[in-house]
Amino acid sequence: MGSETTPKLPLINFNDLKLETKSPNWELVKSQVYKALVEYGCFEAIFDKVSLELRKAIFDSLEELFELPLQTKLLNVSKKPYHGYVGQYPMIPLYESMGIDDANVFEKVKTMTNILWPHGNQSFSKTIHFFSDELTVLDQIVRKMILESLNVEKYLEEHMNSTNYLLRVMKYKGPQTNDTKLGLSTHSDKNVVTILYQNQVEGLQVMTKDGKWISYKPSSSSSFVVMIGDSLHAWTNGRLHSPFHRVMMNGNKARYSTGLFSIPKGGCVIKAPEEMVDEEHPLLFKPYDHVEFLKYYYSEKGQRDQNAMRTFCGTLIKV
Numbered sequence: 001m002g003s004e005t006t007p008k009l010p011l012i013n014f015n016d017l018k019l020e021t022k023s024p025n026w027e028l029v030k031s032q033v034y035k036a037l038v039e040y041g042c043f044e045a046i047f048d049k050v051s052l053e054l055r056k057a058i059f060d061s062l063e064e065l066f067e068l069p070l071q072t073k074l075l076n077v078s079k080k081p082y083h084g085y086v087g088q089y090p091m092i093p094l095y096e097s098m099g100i101d102d103a104n105v106f107e108k109v110k111t112m113t114n115i116l117w118p119h120g121n122q123s124f125s126k127t128i129h130f131f132s133d134e135l136t137v138l139d140q141i142v143r144k145m146i147l148e149s150l151n152v153e154k155y156l157e158e159h160m161n162s163t164n165y166l167l168r169v170m171k172y173k174g175p176q177t178n179d180t181k182l183g184l185s186t187h188s189d190k191n192v193v194t195i196l197y198q199n200q201v202e203g204l205q206v207m208t209k210d211g212k213w214i215s216y217k218p219s220s221s222s223s224f225v226v227m228i229g230d231s232l233h234a235w236t237n238g239r240l241h242s243p244f245h246r247v248m249m250n251g252n253k254a255r256y257s258t259g260l261f262s263i264p265k266g267g268c269v270i271k272a273p274e275e276m277v278d279e280e281h282p283l284l285f286k287p288y289d290h291v292e293f294l295k296y297y298y299s300e301k302g303q304r305d306q307n308a309m310r311t312f313c314g315t316l317i318k319v
């Protein structure tokens with residue numbers, strides 16, 4: 001009786017870490033990061049570099065943004081799926097989102113802000129930019145730790161330079177019922193690393209390798225979820241897991257969340273370095289153009305394909 005514990009994501013503290021200088025606990029945290037990413041493909045990170053003020057401000061900005069009239073939100077268009085405004089999708093009626101490309105670059109954020117608020121909105125642009133900029137540090141610490149753990153630091157510069165940042169901000173309406181409703185369908189992320197943040201309304205669930213759902217419950221307001229996307233799964237030749245996840249909603253409170261996505265730049269070919277391939281680890285995916293893969297993934301066929309990566313560029317070896 002009562003022996004079953006609720007499964008939880010691994011919890012890792014990044015508070016005393018810096019990117020430039022190695023702190024005494026770097027090696028310890030690095031081993032925790034690597035283990036978590038092999039086993040779960042994600043973890044909860046405690047990261048207080050994003051100040052309390054900024055953590056509050058981001059949700060005020062999100063409320064202000066999603067309160068805009070639909071016609072205004074639709075002005076943020078993008079050729080890339082999920083980089084512009086998304087809403088009113090019949091399959092996921094509770095969900096809407098807005099993408100902000102290069103959110104760590106102030107001028108880019110300002111340009112996008114001016115589309116929505118033609119007279120500008122300083123506090124919105126500043127909040128989005130600062131928040132994204134602080135989080136890029138966490139993204140880079142994690143990626144540096146991964147490359148060090150795999151003894152391939154020699155690729156660090158090339159690896160870091162191969163990505164851009166997208167901030168996607170999201171609102172999930174409460175379904176106004178205690179029955180659980182789908183907020184966002186089951187998927188794995190296609191990018192390199194994702195860093196998620198949410199208000200106090202829960203809903204994110206992550207699938208374990210053996211197919212069980214973990215409901216994410218943040219330990220504090222400085223908790224972020226760090227998650228591996230398919231392109232890093234491919235680059236590490238399968239060593240790091242990219243987990244399926246989804247959002248389930250109930251009740252009447254709106255859930256606001258943000259995702260900072262490091263994304264391979266246009267034209268970038270994802271190819272596992274030779275060090276990642278050996279007898280024990282035969283090559284899982286042929287080198288592939290990330291943008292070409294996205295075209296397949298977002299096609300009608302790709303959207304029905306739970307193993308889109310394997311279909312698109314898997315080798316013949318069974319995995």
Ligand SMILES: O=C(O)CCC(=O)C(=O)O
Nearest residue numbers: 170189196204247257259
């Ligand atoms: O809202 C969330 O917490 C998750 C969002 C997500 O999985 C995504 O945008 O890829």
Ligand SMILES: [Fe+2]
Nearest residue numbers: 187188189245
């Ligand atoms: Fe996701």
